[in-house]
Each structure stands twice: as structure tokens, then as C-alpha cells.
Amino acid sequence: MNRKQKRLSIIAGGAVFLAASAALVASALREQIVFFNSPTDVLAQQMAPGTRVRLGGLVEDGSVERGENSAVTFRVTDTNASVKVRYVGILPDLFREGQGVVTEGTFSPEQGTFLADSVLAKHDENYMPKEVADSLKAQGVWQEGDPAPGVETQTQ
Template sequence: MTRKQKRLSIIAAGAVFIVAAVALVTSALREQIVFFNSPTDVLAQTVTPGARVRLGGLVEEGSVIRGQDTTVTFKVTDTTNAVHVSYKGILPDLFREGQGVVTEGVFDQTTGEFIADSVLAKHDENYMPKEVADALKAQGVWKEGDATPGVTPQGSN
């Protein structure tokens, strides 16, 4: 084997190693990605028991119930369907009814309840998570420029 052939075989082996490493990393990341689901999506599809899911939508008006300690239950809606959410922990300061929220956790199919372990709320009056805004726009509920989805801004008719 000449020097040139040795060099090429080392480069080829290195390239195969790099391709294998990239393939392993992307497959591992693909398993860790958690996509956004609206309440309609969660209710329409069968979610694998114990699978982590991101549920997003609006906190339904009048649905927030504060229990003992830091336990809170509320409903997340996309104006078509609503999912009952149970969360134990401290809610973000900007969490309130009628606002956009994304929760992450598992869906308990026996009780039909979503057990959340994290809750993300919008961070200012004009922000809504992109996935939630897109889902509401697709249903015709939210228009661009609205501070609150489904509500016409003051001064416009």
C-alpha cells in the first residue's frame, strides 16, 4: 500500500466516522424534540402513554382553580376543544385567563387529564407563542395585530 492509498483510507475512515456521529446525534435529537399540539390535536390522536407532549392554546376563562399548596387546575382551549390541565408548582407571573400558554407534560388517557410539569406564559401584551398564534389564525379566531386573540383592538370597527 502506498502512502497515497494509506492517506486516502485514513480520510475515508474519518469521513465514515463523522457521518456515523452526525447520524447518531440527529437520531437522538429527533427523539428528544417535543412538538406543539393544540387541544384538538391531543384529543384527536392517540398519544402514547407516558410520552411527553407540549400542549398550547388559551387559558379558558373561569377555568383556573387553585388547590392546596401550589396545585392549580385549568383548561387550555383552542376555541374548538379544551383539555383539563393539572399543574403542581409556581405559575409564571403573567399566567392568567384568556392568555396564551404552552404546557409540557404527559396526557393521562384514563382520566383525560393533562399532567403538566412546566407552564410557559406569554411575556408581554403583544407576544403569543408562534405555534399558538398559527393554530388560532388557522381557525380564524386571531387576527394579526390583536393584543388579545379573538378581540378587536380598541378604535377599530
């Protein structure tokens, strides 16, 4: 084997190594990716049990029920459909009815309930997750420049 062949074999081996490394990284990341869905999307899709998703929308007025051992059930709506959410844990301080929320967990089609393991609420009066805002804008519920639904503006 001459120098040129050795050099080409080293380059080819390095390329194979890089391709295998990239494939392993992509495979690992694919398992960790969680996509955002509105309640309409969650109800329309046929998801396999145990599939992790993010559910976002507005907390439906009058739907929050507190149970034993910090268990909470509430409904998340995009004004077209709503999904019952069950969460066990401490809710964020800014969580309340009529406000934007993003929950992460799994949807149980048999029970028609979203089992959340985390709940995220807005962090200030103008915050709405981009995906939730885009979904609400697409339905004509929220226009750019308007305060987020459920946000009270102060007048002086």
C-alpha cells in the same frame, strides 16, 4: 500498501467516523425534541403514554381551580376543543384566564388530563407563541393586526 491507498483508507475512516458521530447526535436530539400541539391535536392523536408534548392555547375562562400544595387545574382551549391541565408548582405572574399559555408535559388519555411540568405565559401584552397564534389564525379566531385574544387594548 502504497501512499494513494493509505490516503484513501484515512479519508474513508474519517468519513465513517463523521457519519457515526452525526448519527449519534441526531439520535440524542430526537429524544429531546418536543412538538407543539393544540388541544384539538392532542385529543385527535393516539399518543403513547409518557410521550412529551407541548400543549398551547388559551386558558379557558372560569376553569382555573387552585388546590392544596400549589396544585392547579385549568383548561386550555383552541375554541374547538379543550383539555384539562393539572400542574403542581408556582404559576407565572402573568398567568390568567383568557390569556395565551404553553404547557409542557405528558397527556394521560385514560384520565383525559394533561400533566404539565412547566407552564409558560405571555411576557408582554402583544406576545403570543407563534405556534399558538398560527393555530388560532387557522381557526379564524385571531387575525393579524388584532390584539391577541384576551388582550385588552388601551384607548386614550
